Amino acid sequence: MHMADALVAPAVAGTMYVLSTAAAGVSVKEVRKQASPEKIPVMGVMGAFVFATQMLNFTIPGTGSSGHLCGGMMLSALLGPYAGFLTMIGVLLVQCLLFADGGLLALGCNIWNMAFYGCFIGALLIWKPIMKKGASRVKIALASILGCVLTLQLGAFSVTLETLASGVTELPFSVFLATMQPIHLAIGFVEGLITTAVLIFVYEARPELLWGVGETSEKKEGKLSLKNTVIAVAVAAAVCGGVVSLFASAFPDGLEWSMEQVAGTSELEAEGGAYDTAAGIQETTSLLPDYAFKDSESAVGTSFSGITGSLVVVLVTVGACYLFKFFKKNEAD
Amino acid sequence: MKQIEDNIRELNKLQNLQQRSHWMNRLHPLGKLLVCVIYIFVVASFDKYAFDKLLVMAVFPAFCFIVGDLSLKDGLYRMRLILPLVLFVGVFNPFFDRKVLFSVAVAGSQMAVTGGVISMLSLMLKGLFSVLSAYILIATTSIEEICYALRILHVPKIIVIVIMLIYRYFGLMGAEADRITTAYMLRAPKQKGIHYRAWGSLVGQWLLRSMDRASAVYESMTLRGFNGDFRVKRKNVSATDFLYPFIWIVLFILLRHFY
Amino acid sequence: MHTGAKGEILKIEDLHFSYEKGEEVLSGVNLTAHDGESIGIIGANGIGKSTLMKLLVGLKLDYQGVLEVAGHAVNKKNLSHIREHIGYVFQDSDSQLFLSTVEEDVAFGPQNYGLPPEEVERRVEEALLKVHMTDLRTRHNYNLSGGEKKLAAIATILSMEPDIIIMDEPSIALDPRNRRNLIKILNEINALKIVTSHDLDFIMDTCKRVVLLDEGRIIADGNADEILRDKELLEGHGLELPLSFSRR
Numbered sequence: 001m002h003m004a005d006a007l008v009a010p011a012v013a014g015t016m017y018v019l020s021t022a023a024a025g026v027s028v029k030e031v032r033k034q035a036s037p038e039k040i041p042v043m044g045v046m047g048a049f050v051f052a053t054q055m056l057n058f059t060i061p062g063t064g065s066s067g068h069l070c071g072g073m074m075l076s077a078l079l080g081p082y083a084g085f086l087t088m089i090g091v092l093l094v095q096c097l098l099f100a101d102g103g104l105l106a107l108g109c110n111i112w113n114m115a116f117y118g119c120f121i122g123a124l125l126i127w128k129p130i131m132k133k134g135a136s137r138v139k140i141a142l143a144s145i146l147g148c149v150l151t152l153q154l155g156a157f158s159v160t161l162e163t164l165a166s167g168v169t170e171l172p173f174s175v176f177l178a179t180m181q182p183i184h185l186a187i188g189f190v191e192g193l194i195t196t197a198v199l200i201f202v203y204e205a206r207p208e209l210l211w212g213v214g215e216t217s218e219k220k221e222g223k224l225s226l227k228n229t230v231i232a233v234a235v236a237a238a239v240c241g242g243v244v245s246l247f248a249s250a251f252p253d254g255l256e257w258s259m260e261q262v263a264g265t266s267e268l269e270a271e272g273g274a275y276d277t278a279a280g281i282q283e284t285t286s287l288l289p290d291y292a293f294k295d296s297e298s299a300v301g302t303s304f305s306g307i308t309g310s311l312v313v314v315l316v317t318v319g320a321c322y323l324f325k326f327f328k329k330n331e332a333d
Numbered sequence: 334m335k336q337i338e339d340n341i342r343e344l345n346k347l348q349n350l351q352q353r354s355h356w357m358n359r360l361h362p363l364g365k366l367l368v369c370v371i372y373i374f375v376v377a378s379f380d381k382y383a384f385d386k387l388l389v390m391a392v393f394p395a396f397c398f399i400v401g402d403l404s405l406k407d408g409l410y411r412m413r414l415i416l417p418l419v420l421f422v423g424v425f426n427p428f429f430d431r432k433v434l435f436s437v438a439v440a441g442s443q444m445a446v447t448g449g450v451i452s453m454l455s456l457m458l459k460g461l462f463s464v465l466s467a468y469i470l471i472a473t474t475s476i477e478e479i480c481y482a483l484r485i486l487h488v489p490k491i492i493v494i495v496i497m498l499i500y501r502y503f504g505l506m507g508a509e510a511d512r513i514t515t516a517y518m519l520r521a522p523k524q525k526g527i528h529y530r531a532w533g534s535l536v537g538q539w540l541l542r543s544m545d546r547a548s549a550v551y552e553s554m555t556l557r558g559f560n561g562d563f564r565v566k567r568k569n570v571s572a573t574d575f576l577y578p579f580i581w582i583v584l585f586i587l588l589r590h591f592y
Numbered sequence: 593m594h595t596g597a598k599g600e601i602l603k604i605e606d607l608h609f610s611y612e613k614g615e616e617v618l619s620g621v622n623l624t625a626h627d628g629e630s631i632g633i634i635g636a637n638g639i640g641k642s643t644l645m646k647l648l649v650g651l652k653l654d655y656q657g658v659l660e661v662a663g664h665a666v667n668k669k670n671l672s673h674i675r676e677h678i679g680y681v682f683q684d685s686d687s688q689l690f691l692s693t694v695e696e697d698v699a700f701g702p703q704n705y706g707l708p709p710e711e712v713e714r715r716v717e718e719a720l721l722k723v724h725m726t727d728l729r730t731r732h733n734y735n736l737s738g739g740e741k742k743l744a745a746i747a748t749i750l751s752m753e754p755d756i757i758i759m760d761e762p763s764i765a766l767d768p769r770n771r772r773n774l775i776k777i778l779n780e781i782n783a784l785k786i787v788t789s790h791d792l793d794f795i796m797d798t799c800k801r802v803v804l805l806d807e808g809r810i811i812a813d814g815n816a817d818e819i820l821r822d823k824e825l826l827e828g829h830g831l832e833l834p835l836s837f838s839r840r
Contacts, residue, residue, distance in 0.1 A: 004415035005463035006456055007422055010378045028489045037560060038551050040491065041690070044498020045547035051499065052506035053536055055337045056514065057526030066526035069536070078540075090496040094503065097471045097479065098344060100411035100464050105373045159418075168381060168456050169422040170429035170449060179421075194532050201537025209544060304435050304446075306385030317392040321399035328400075348732065477692045501690055504734050549687035552651055556680050557752065558672065558704030 001070075001155055001184070002095075002110055005103030009166035016162065017108030023116050024089060030082040039083055047087040050075055051094065058194050067190035072118020073127075073147045074195045078202070080211040081123035088115035113158045117151040126150065128212045135213045140199045145192030152188035156180040337511045344504060346407070350472040357401045361570055362478035363485050364578035368393075369470040373463045375585045381452040382434070388458065389588055393581065394465040401473060408468045415460060423456040476500040481568065494563055498550075506543070513539060599627040601677075601755050601784055602648070605658035609640075609647060617643045618655075619808040627755065630778075630785045632799035632816060634792065636830030640808050641788045645758050648786075649680045662755055676705060679749030681759040685741035689733040694725065694744050697733065701752040719751035723777055739770030743777065756784045763794040792834035796820055804829060 008016075031039065050071035057066040071091075076084035092110050096102040102110045130143040160176045163169055169176070202209055351358065357365075372393055379387045398405055430449035437444050470479075477500075480493045513535065517527060527535055602625040609618040617640040625631055633641050646652050647659060650666045662677040664670040682688045691697040698719050702712045720726045723743040728736070736744060742762060749757055762778075763771050775797045778785060789795055795802060795816065802819040804812040806829040812819050819825065823833050832838070 002415065002418075004419050004460055005373050005377055005467075006415075006419050006460035008377060010374055013374075013377065024489070024492065028491055031491060037555075038548075040494055041498060041550040041554060042544070042547040043495045044690075045502050045543055045550060047495060047499035048502035048506045049540060049543040051503050052510045053539075055340060055507070055510055056536070057336075058532060059524060059526035059528055061529050086492055086495055087499075089492060090499045093496055094476065094499050097467065097476065098347060098500075098503075099340065099414060100467060101414045103373065103415065103463050104370055104467055105377055105463065163422055168452070168459075170426045170452070171422065172429075193529075194536070197529070197533030198536045198540060201533035202540060205537065205541060206544075209541075303385065304437055307388060310385045310388035313389050314391045314395060318395050318399065321396050325400055348734070352732070475692070497692070498690060501692060501733070505686055546684075546687060549682060549684065550690050553680070553682055553688045554690065554700075556649055556651075556675055557701035557748065558675060559700075560704070562704075564703045 001114060001152075001159060002102035003106040003113070003159055003162065005105040007163050007166060007168055008106045008109055009168070010105070012162050012166045013105045013108055015108075016112050020089075020108045020111040020116065023085060023112075023120065027082040027085045031086060039079070043079060043083050043087045044090070046075060046079060047090045047094075050087075051091050058190070060190055067187070067194065069194050069198075070114065070118075070152075070191055072114055073122045073144060073151065073191070074198060076119040076123035077127055077144070077195075077199055077211055078209060081119045084123060085115050085119040088119060109158070109162050113155040113162075117154040117158075118147075121154065122147040122151045123212065131210070131213045133214050135203055135207065135210060137200050137203070140203055141196045144195040144199055145189065148192035148195055149185060149188035152184045152191065153181060156184035337507060337514065341504070341507050341511065344507065347471060348475075350403075351475040355401060355473065356573075357397070357473045360473070360577050361482075361568065361574035362474050363482040364574050365470055365474050366479060366482045368578045368581045369466050371582055372466045372585060375589050376459050376462045376466075378589065379455065379459070381455050382448060384451045384455045384458065386588075386592055387455055387462075389592055390462055390585075392588075393585070394462060394469065397469040398465070401469065403469065403472055408465045409461075411468055412461065412464050415464065419456060419460045423453040426450070426453040426456070490563065502546075509539070600624055601627055601662050603658060603660040607644075607647070607655060607657035607659060609643060609652065609655045617808055618647075621657075621805075621808070621810055623803065623810065623813070625756075625784055625786070627784055628782055629801060630799045631787070632795035632802045633786060633788045633805060634790070634795060634802060634831060635805035637790075639805050641805055642760060644805070645680065645760060645786070645788060648756075648758060649678050650674055676752065677754055678756040678758065679752055679754035681742075681745055681749055681757065681762060683760040683764060685738075685745040686733075688745040688748060689736075689741060692732055693729075694720070694731050694733060694736070694747070695729045697744065698747045698751045701748060705752070715751040715753065719747040722750055722781065723747045724773075737770075739766055739773070742766060742770070742774065746777070750781070754783055756786065757781065758786045759788070761789050761791075762787060763789060763791045790831075792820055792826075792831065793836055796834050796836065804831075806830070 005013075050069075053069050054071060056069065058068065059065075060067050072084070072088055075087055078084070079087060089111055092102060092107060092115060096104060096107060096110070126147040127143045130139050130146075157177070157180070160173070160180050164171075164173055164176065199210065207213070372390075376387065376390055379390075394408075397403065398408065427447060427449035430447060430452060432448040433445045434448055434451055435446055437446060477497060480497050483493050483496075484490070514527075517531070517535070518524070521528065602623070604621055604623040607618055607621040608616060610616040621644065633644070635641055643652070647655055647666070648661065650671050653666070653668060655666075659666045661674045664674055666674055689697050691700060695716055698716045699712050702715045707715070716729075717726070720729055723746055725740065725743055725747060728740060728744075731740075733741070733744065746757075746759075746762075759778075762774060766774060771794065775794065778787075778798045785798070787795060787799055799816050801814065802812070802816040803810055804819060804825070811829060812822075812825060820834055821837055826833060
């Protein structure tokens with residue numbers, strides 16, 4: 001789901017930076033208002049924790065493949081939307097710097113697509129209303145799954161919009177959307193299940209750690225064991241997700257899968273293969289006019305001589321750099 | 334699990350690179366950060382058909398990798414995470430956009446190069462350049478220095494402190510993740526991942542331990558007079574610290590508009 | 593230094609403490625300590641050693657009884673003042689070293705107390721000299737070995753020039769050479785040292801006075817050599833003779 005710098009045009013990146021900065025501004029203000037310096041190390045350590053848990057593989061029952069935790073929903077259920085959002089910004093920045101997951105220019109987009117939806121929508125619109133009158137296993141499961149699915153859907157939708165608005169792809173909107181959404185539906189379910197399991201554990205061990213749970217906490221409705229809850233939720237998820245969750249979970253990352261899926265089915269043998277398939281899907285599912293964002297056949301075309309000229313420039317630079325290094329070394333010796 | 338080991342190895346590698354005594358490492362972090370971001374910005378701003386002009390932007394990574402003694406292989410390896418989405422987005426361009434831009438003679442026959450092929454290549458090149466540029470930054474600048482630069486740019490203190498803490502504890506937590514999964518796998522050799530029965534307890538207990546660690550960190554901070562504020566030692570600025578970003582940024586603008 | 597009678601810098605009288613609604617962890621502890629003393633606090637797991645330490649530095653304030661550090665009662669009002677006089681070395685050095693480099697971490701305390709840069713610099717220098725880590729000054733905390741981390745953690749406390757240093761299990765997870773090194777360094781420090789440990793040999797080598805705790809009370813308080821040789825006393829409270837005595 002992390003967007004790369006190559007996929008965003010400066011205007012899109014700038015817009016998303018402005019939006020994310022605004023959300024960050026609100027969050028900083030809110031966190032400062034609470035004025036509890038205690039929260040700062042918790043944010044830092046929990047950020048590192050979420051970052052580390054993203055590397056774990058979780059076996060998805062009955063499929064033999066594995067799912068991952070992204071952690072936005074989990075973080076906001078523990079820290080609240082504002083502190084959670086700021087923590088996610090930290091996680092996304094460190095991720096992009098250390099492991100090149102995402103990019104510096106696309107950071108604004110990534111913060112919006114993952115942190116904003118996960119923390120603000122997930123915590124304020126889903127978690128908080130559900131937990132208003134106290135928490136229970138069922139409510140935690142409901143909020144976690146609903147939260148993860150919905151926020152991932154919104155995130156995937158934004159990725160599609162941002163990429164198209166950047167004008168880097170010729171892929172029709174509907175085809176792009178039709179690949180992104182179902183995959184992230186499945187990813188969202190799995191993430192929701194893992195989040196449920198973790199938050200239920202926290203609820204049983206240290207319920208005071210959960211954010212936004214009403215004062216008038218109901219007595220535990222604990223007839224269901226953890227195992228039963230997980231199974232019940234898993235069945236519900238399988239039914240709702242239908243076929244999608246079955247085929248999508250076999251791949252570690254939905255994006256990778258969608259790539260193979262589209263490319264694989266159309267075989268790419270006939271030149272028109274993919275186009276016809278895509279156009280067919282598009283005709284039936286079109287929501288927006290296709291090529292809406294395609295630029296109007298700009299005059300800036302590449303020519304063969306242009307490429308040759310550029311290559312010469314680059315080669316000369318490379319040579320000059322080696323010379324520079326050579327002399328620098330001799331100087332040092 | 335392989336991913337954890339890979340990430341820890343990558344982290345160690347970067348930390349070793351950041352601690353070299355190369356002159357590029359000693360440059361002021363703000364300059365390096367600006368050069369990196371502006372470079373990516375300029376690269377992203379090229380038209381999708383302007384492959385030839387975009388190609389010249391290779392001079393920046395070429396300079397830094399050669400002069401800075403960085404491994405191109407390590408830089409390319411960092412493409413792996415963003416590659417799937419970039420490929421997916423770009424790989425269909427040749428099928429949708431078949432306007433012929435020019436043709437090349439290959440083995441006696443004329444081969445037409447279409448707009449789609451060029452826009453796909455541009456996209457890949459943009460992806461490559463931006464990843465390499467970020468690698469140049471992080472291989473010569475530590476996260477603490479980047480945080481220092483962010484403070485100069487008026488990024489709120491709380492965000493900067495959180496970034497520093499995430500970075501400080503990520504290494505420890507990564508090692509912990511490695512130990513936890515190793516211990517798990519040793520007793521469940523036939524499983525590829527964590528069984529659903531252990532999802533809650535494995536992650537949950539680790540979470541509670543981390544919360545305890547967070548409060549220990551907080552205690553150790555308050556015992557040394559912490560009240561929500563961090564003080565940083567100022568860095569000295571030399572002429573090179575101004576010249577380095579200035580020259581690059583001017584060059585980027587020239588290449589963008591006049592080449 | 594604000595000390596009471598005869599250089600007394602720690603005064604505990606009839607100290608009681610319990611966690612929310614739980615059983616009493618400390619029930620009537622009495623202890624006074626003087627400048628420059630070295631006290632080992634021993635006792636089995638879970639008898640309130642750590643709780644006592646946390647009370648001393650004001651991490652828990654809802655206690656009953658008298659608790660005075662350097663002439664000031666430990667309460668919310670005096671907190672920042674008390675913490676200038678008392679340093680706490682955590683069992684887990686990683687919790688203590690939360691900044692990136694050794695020098696930054698050692699400077700953190702003095703900076704927070706608003707000392708001028710030259711003074712901060714002098715303190716960092718001196719603290720690192722005391723733990724023999726001047727060479728590792730600019731090292732990153734994640735690159736330190738376990739032994740070096742422990743010494744760096746101690747330096748972060750020394751830079752605050754406290755009158756009292758509390759150490760929670762300082763010898764844990766140290767190899768013999770690092771352990772020996774730590775003993776040497778601790779013996780060079782002049783402040784009042786309070787060390788809790790299950791490593792009774794370590795206590796032997798670093799403390800002149802030993803306090804044995806059990807069931808929230810002080811069972812014995814006196815000369816380290818006498819208490820640590822008292823097989824009956826130690827075994828009666830869940831401990832064993834230090835190895836160096838039991839071999840003979």
